[in-house]
Amino acid sequence: xGQLAAFIVLSIVTLAAAVVVVGSGxxxxxxxxxxxxxxxxxxxxxxxQAEFVAGIQVLIxxxxxxxxxxxxxxxxxxxxxxxxxxxxxxxxLGMIVAGALAAFLIATFVTTAWPTSSGALPQYTASGVGTTxxxxxxxxxxxxxxxxxxxxxxxxxxxxxxx
Amino acid sequence: MQLGLxxxxxxxxxxxxxxxxxxxxRRNAVxxxxxxxxxxxxxxxxLVAFNKYVAPAxxxxxxxxxxxITLAACEAGVxxxxxxxxxxxxxxxxxxxxxxxxx
Numbered sequence: 001x002g003q004l005a006a007f008i009v010l011s012i013v014t015l016a017a018a019v020v021v022v023g024s025g026x027x028x029x030x031x032x033x034x035x036x037x038x039x040x041x042x043x044x045x046x047x048x049q050a051e052f053v054a055g056i057q058v059l060i061x062x063x064x065x066x067x068x069x070x071x072x073x074x075x076x077x078x079x080x081x082x083x084x085x086x087x088x089x090x091x092x093l094g095m096i097v098a099g100a101l102a103a104f105l106i107a108t109f110v111t112t113a114w115p116t117s118s119g120a121l122p123q124y125t126a127s128g129v130g131t132t133x134x135x136x137x138x139x140x141x142x143x144x145x146x147x148x149x150x151x152x153x154x155x156x157x158x159x160x161x162x163x
Numbered sequence: 164m165q166l167g168l169x170x171x172x173x174x175x176x177x178x179x180x181x182x183x184x185x186x187x188x189r190r191n192a193v194x195x196x197x198x199x200x201x202x203x204x205x206x207x208x209x210l211v212a213f214n215k216y217v218a219p220a221x222x223x224x225x226x227x228x229x230x231x232i233t234l235a236a237c238e239a240g241v242x243x244x245x246x247x248x249x250x251x252x253x254x255x256x257x258x259x260x261x262x263x264x265x266x
Contacts, residue, residue, distance in 0.1 A: 014174070018178055022185040027194060037201070044208055053225050053228050056229060065200065069239070069243065073193055076247065086191060087190060090187055098183050098187070099180070105179070105180075109172040117216070117219055119220050121214075125222060129226060129229070137223075137226050144234070148236075155244040158248050
């Protein structure tokens with residue numbers, strides 16, 4: 001019961017902030033609304049006993065990516081961007097597509113009988129995640145680190161001012 | 164009413180559709196990237212929820228979610244670098260005005 005109440009509160013925080021991200025005409029307000037969205041999702045992760053993923057979510061998303069987005073907004077728009085029209089002419093079409101997809105997905109999720117397991121997660125998942133990364137998933141781990149390196153170098157090369 | 168898998172799936176579906184709406188309707192490239200971040204977060208909620216309710220013995224869902232977070236950080240870095248580069252060359256970040264390759 002308490003879990004359901006926590007879930008409802010976290011969902012409302014997440015979805016309300018996400019609506020501001022999507023709908024606000026002020027781009028800085030959109031970017032700052034990403035922070036409550038990501039923190040609400042962090043709460044959802046904690047509710048799902050994924051405390052390591054929750055910590056990484058706070059560090060990477062709420063910390064790094066939001067700051068990066070704010071930096072790029074300040075470097076390009078010179079402020080909030082309220083002088084410009086922020087949406088294109090596809091608003092009715094986008095609403096129809098997003099609403100139809102949401103209705104379809106929710107109808108599918110409600111009517112499908114999901115296989116549920118009676119087992120439980122370990123009490124602390126962080127060490128299990130580390131063990132999985134270093135044993136079964138070591139190739140994925142190395143490939144991800146390579147992708148990270150390539151993306152870092154690529155971002156520097158792309159964003160560098162050419163002389 | 165017990166908190167179950169379907170609640171998390173509905174939350175992630177709504178979040179995904181909000182992100183899709185942002186991608187479809189925004190003109191600013193940075194706002195489109197924000198919509199993509201919302202969609203990736205929705206996928207992450209699904210991965211972690213399925214890990215808890217369907218296969219709690221293995222932690223593969225958590226591992227996949229962490230990899231998605233890493234790749235989202237890569238995508239944000241490269242995407243924002245592209246936005247900066249486009250702004251420097253074309254003086255705009257509005258994607259419907261970036262049409263120099265349109266015939």
